[in-house]
Amino acid sequence: xxxPKSLRNLSLLLLLIAAIISGCTGGYExxxxxxxxxxxxxxxxxxxxxxxxxxxLNDRNLECLSSSLAGFINSSVTKSDxxxxxxxxxxxxxxxxxxxxxxxxxRGIDCSGFVQAVMYQSLGIKLPxxxxxxxNVGTDVSVSELSFGDLLFFDTMNKGxxxxxxxxxxxxxxxxxxxxxxxIVTSLNNEPYSRVFIKAxxxxx
Numbered sequence: 770x771x772x773p774k775s776l777r778n779l780s781l782l783l784l785l786i787a788a789i790i791s792g793c794t795g796g797y798e799x800x801x802x803x804x805x806x807x808x809x810x811x812x813x814x815x816x817x818x819x820x821x822x823x824x825x826l827n828d829r830n831l832e833c834l835s836s837s838l839a840g841f842i843n844s845s846v847t848k849s850d851x852x853x854x855x856x857x858x859x860x861x862x863x864x865x866x867x868x869x870x871x872x873x874x875x876r877g878i879d880c881s882g883f884v885q886a887v888m889y890q891s892l893g894i895k896l897p898x899x900x901x902x903x904x905n906v907g908t909d910v911s912v913s914e915l916s917f918g919d920l921l922f923f924d925t926m927n928k929g930x931x932x933x934x935x936x937x938x939x940x941x942x943x944x945x946x947x948x949x950x951x952x953i954v955t956s957l958n959n960e961p962y963s964r965v966f967i968k969a970x971x972x973x974x
Contacts, residue, residue, distance in 0.1 A: 907970035
């Protein structure tokens with residue numbers, strides 16, 4: 770389904786409006802047990818681990834958000850409108866899905882399962898199952914050239930290899946499934962992501 774043009778960017782905006790809402794360290798929980806930041810200081814966007822708080826999205830509530838959300842999106846989203854719309858609709862479907870190691874459904878999903886599902890269900894792009902295998906697909910991309918839909922890879926286990934993956938959105942934000950948070954949006958510029966980041970790959974041409 771294609772989002773109407775007037776709502777085209779609201780999918781991403783909906784994920785970014787809570788930039789000061791409380792959050793956890795997302796994919797970093799495997800690295801250390803940090804004390805969560807104060808709500809007013811947190812730059813992570815929190816998504817509940819329970820299914821009861823999943824968002825209900827329709828044209829009506831998207832329209833209601835449009836005036837307050839206008840202007841949040843950065844012009845760095847350069848993919849075609851259709852590609853962006855399809856990916857973002859699928860991301861929103863999974864937002865707040867709880868984490869489940871080995872999970873591949875909206876009842877529970879892990880990081881690589883989430884990336885695999887979003888890319889295949891939205892664009893028909895087939896990716897391998899694990900984050901390590903996914904890191905060997907596509908074209909290398911530098912941080913300065915990141916574009917919507919690029920895959921981000923991290924060493925969250927401190928083992929010198931890829932162990933976590935997310936999807937880049939815009940303005941330094943990416944979406945991923947963290948083991949303590951489920952599917953969330955957070956900033957690549959936050960600790961620890963900037964430190965455990967390994968590389969990025971482009972699979973959407």
